[in-house]
Amino acid sequence: MFAQSKEVANYATPEMEEQVEALLQTMSLEEKLAQITGTRLREIMVDGKLSLEKCREHIPHGIGHFCQFSSGLTLSPEELRDLVREIQQYLVTETRTKIPAIFHEEAITGFATQGATTFPQQIGVGCSWNPEIVRNNARSTAQNMRAAGATLALSPMLDLSRTAHWNRLEESYGEDAYLTSKMGVAFVRGLQGDDFKTGVAATVKHFAGYGTFNNNEKELYEEYLMPHEAAIKIAGAKSVMPSYGKYKALPVVANPTMLDQMLRKEIGFDGLVVSDYFSVSKTYKGYKQAPSEMIAGAMAINAGVDVELASPIAYPLLPEALQTGDVSMETIDAAVKRSLLMKAKLGLLDKDPVIGKEGTLDFDPLANRKLAYETAVQSIVLLKNNGILPLSKKVKTIALVGPNAATVHGLLGDYTYQSMISFWHSKEFDPTNPKLVTLKEGLENRLNSKVKILHERGCDWSAPLESKIDASGLGDDRLSKLKLLTIKGLPQPDLQRAIKFATQSDVIIAAMGENLYLCGEGRERKGIRLPGSQEAFVEQLLKTGKPVILVMFGGRQQLVSKFEDRCAGIIQAWFPGEEGGNAVADIITGKVNPSAKLCVTYPKTESKAEINYKNGYPDQNLVQYPFGYGLSYTDYTYSDLKINSEAKITDQRITMSFKVKNTGKVKGTEIVQLYISPLDTQSTMKPIQLKGFQRVSLKPKEEKVLQFKVSPQQFAEYKNSQWVIEPGLYKFMIAASSTDVRLESQIALKGPKKVLENGRSVFFALTE
Known part of the structure; x- marks a missing residue:
């Protein structure tokens, strides 16, 4: 069970702040800009080997990030670690600032490098409804990444996906904000661990509402922002990636409403914002909302994007933007400071930073394979039998x-x-x-x-x-230069x-x-x-x-x-x-x-209309299988729901208990789901919403008593730029899927309307 009252640590300690401030005072503008850009290993390598000449030419002042550094290489774990060490050695001995780089990589299915454990894709893992296995997988991924010298992941992906036609649906945990938030919190906690100096910084992406329509403010706040907000407030995520999308016609990467107002001021994010690859320059090239790449860079950094990935295109032009008054030195320094604080937090600014793990490395040990197997078993859905x-x-x-x-x-x-x-x-x-x-x-x-x-x-x-x-589209620039490989060797x-x-x-x-x-x-x-x-x-x-x-x-x-x-x-x-x-x-x-x-909801037709179970499936002809559905080789009965008929808005928790029994002949695990529905006809709440779930393993004929403890904050809605909890009549449903309700009870939530002045702080039901 995740404690939700835990205070998330601030971005950096006072000692880190002092160290970075002192460093910042000594840096030239070129050195500062180097820290807020990323580059590729190919720029400093010749014939598969590191070239010091290329380093001196391409990164004379250092660099902020090496981007997707391992996923294009065919190196052994030891060769990869040694390459990272060699590059870091150049940075700390030949650049004046002696600042190591962040090596980052993708990690939604494990560390994206040759020989590392390949876990199931996130869409499958979402069907496990098992945050604990997500946490364990992410922990193993972090160990592999740290062993190679990597310190930041461009994962997890927390977008909500409501159409199977979106080609990136597979990277998501599905269509529901609550389930995605639980999985995202677990991922971040597993990857980062208890200490950034031994864990790997998670980057939650894509902020916010990517792959869908995000201009409905109520839905954006209540659903699309929730997984990011939970990962930041509960799990302490300190890196965020804006999406390639737009919000109110302005690209998110250059959108101060989304990145400054929503992310920093309202959610309270104090960490690092890194761009999606090439997205900064796309404000000029793709969206055509900037007259030049220089202005595109100024718009992004002014909006709150600290680091330009994956190549230094727009941010090296910021000196010109300084001259024209389109950006201030204060804004640049703030981005550089956040970039350096992330490095300090990861241990890269320590006197003798630990880069990689000594000895022979195994990126796919038996323990990892067992995790991969168990995750796959829990991800595979039986739809018909x-x-x-x-x-x-x-x-x-x-x-x-x-x-x-x-x-x-x-x-x-x-x-x-x-x-x-x-x-x-x-x-x-x-x-x-x-x-x-x-x-x-x-x-x-x-x-x-x-x-x-x-x-x-x-x-x-x-x-x-x-x-x-x-x-x-307006995605990664590399797409225009690619061609699909033919799968070879098949009869x-x-x-x-x-x-x-x-x-x-x-x-x-x-x-x-x-x-x-x-x-x-x-x-x-x-x-x-x-x-x-x-x-x-x-x-x-x-x-x-x-x-x-x-x-x-x-x-x-x-x-x-x-x-x-x-x-x-x-x-x-x-x-x-x-x-x-x-x-x-x-x-x-x-x-x-x-x-x-x-x-996710399983569609019955090729309609491109988004399907969201929260709307109650008004057109049943579009749905083959509902959200939350999956078969077992045994049967479960639910009984004896106990819950008070009234609760106060000011209550800490609303507790309910019930029984689940395995009535079949084989052991099994049931995923019990808690939904609420508003019963007041004037309510603006969605017709049905997931508000809790738990996995329960039962032997044949075994029965267990389960509990959900729901916070009144889980009833909060975003209205008129405020988070409010309103009194009313609600139905609580204990269910085997969003359309298979086994137990239900009405509850009256009483008291005057409550405004959450600082937004949501409790996101999840507690379970026992």
């Missing part, structure tokens, strides 16, 4: 077909190392470093040797033109052979869906059906009359409405990471009872 699952021991022959049956490319989400080096750097990755377990391997590992697996791909993922690189699919195997089998396992080139930043598909000829292939498999278990891999919900009623079983595996094959196999065979529940 007519009794075919778990597989009966009577099954002797399995037809394993589909493009994701025996390949690794359906295991890997965007911002995994493998995805980054192949998509952004056009290099092949090694599927054995770390070892990636395919579904075929998983089934072979788990099934009795007497069970025959007949494998044939049957179809490819898609036609070559199914996915294309979309460089038309041509043989449709007839696959159908023959299907007719000879007791059951068909059809592994369909996307790969790392069909979903992710800059990768556009025309729709959200199964790609290419996969739908037609599934139809032919169904015509055999044999039971079909559809296993879908990918970064988004993909339509199954065409044949949902005819499939014997449907499993949503997402991008399940390095242990994905073993995890899916264990669910299919019954070694593991699935527990995951959807963190």
Whole structure:
């Protein structure tokens, strides 16, 4: 349970402030600007080796950050650590200021470097509803990053995603602000640990309302800001990245309303704001809201962006902006100070900073693989089961077909190392470093040797033109220079052979869906059906009359409405990471009872309209499976809800208790959800909102008493530029999903309207 009253530490100690102030007084303008820009390792390397000549030419005054420093390299852990040390040695011996750099990398699926543990993609992890496993994964990621000398991560991504058509949905924890906030807080706490000098600074992104419409002020404050606010106020996040989006027509990266008023003044953020890659210059180049790159830089730093990533484009022009009066020295100094304070906080300004870990390094130890496996198991959602699952021991022959049956490319989400080096750097990755377990391997590992697996791909993922690189938006500049790699080494699919195997089998396992080139930043598909000829292939498999278990891999919900009623079983595996094959196999065979529940609504059509369960699904025809839905191999009953019929707005907590029982024959884990609905017809609150959840593990016939303790602050709404708690009549619902309410009770919240002068301070229900 997370304590919510914990005072978050200030950005820096008085000693750090004093050290940085003294340093700042000695620095030239060029040295200051160097600290608020980032660059790439390629600028200082020749033939894969560090070039001191290039260092002296490119970073003579030092540098703030080295950006995504490991995800484009094919170095061993020790080689990576030694390279970081070599660069830091140059900075502390050959630059006048002797200030080390921050080496930062992506981390939503683990440290994005060769050989490091590859966890499931965040969209799958969201379906685990397990903040503790998020925290453990992030802790292991931080250990790997620190061992290599990295000190900051451009993670987690806390955007709310309400359409499967958005290609970055996979990076999110889903559509709900409460669930995303809980997961985000856990991620930040795990990554940063108890001390920045041993942990890794988390960067919460993308502030705020990226990938959606964020101009509705009430929804922006109540929902899209909440995960960032919770990560800052509860977990102590000290780095924030603005989005590529706009707010009220002005790019967020140059938007003082969002970055100064909302982030710093209202939320109280006192840390570092780093730009998304190339976003500062896009105010000029892309949005065309600045007459020059110099003015674009001035607009960004004036709005509150401290560091320009990933290349020094606009901020080196700030001396000109000083001359023209478009920026002040005070503003530049404030950004430099925050940048240096982050370095002090991370231990980089210590007398003898610790860079990397000594000895032989293992970025994928057994403990990490176990975490990756357990996370995958808890992320995989059972959507449909007519009794075919778990597989009966009577099954002797399995037809394993589909493009994701025996390949690794359906295991890997965007911002995994493998995805980054192949998509952004056009290099092949090694599927054995770390070892990636395919579904075929998983089934072979788990099934009795007497069970025959007949494998044939049957179809490819898609036609070559199914996915294309979309460089038309206002994202990363590199997109316009990329091309999609061809996945090599695969045999041509043989449709007839696959159908023959299907007719000879007791059951068909059809592994369909996307790969790392069909979903992710800059990768556009025309729709959200199964790609290419996969739908037609599934139809032919169904015509055999044999039971079909559809296993879908990918970064988004993909339509199954065409044949949902005819499939014997449907499993949503997402991008399940390095242990994905073993995890899916264990669910299919019954070694593991699935527990995951959807963190997004599953659509029934290709409509691009955003779907948000909080609106109550007014059009049921758009919804295949509701938010919070997921099946198990056992059944649970809920009973004996106890709660007072009245509470006061001034109460500390509103307590309720109830019982959950496993009535089946196998142990399982139920994800119990608490929702509230306003009953007053004049209420401006959404029709239904998640306000608590907990995972409960139960043996067969076991019953447990659970509690939720809800804060009246969880009823707060943003109205007329204030946070207010209003009296009224509300319904509390204990549920198995947003549409499967098992227990409910009305409660009258009484007392005069209460204004929260300092905004929200309590975000979550307590559980027991």
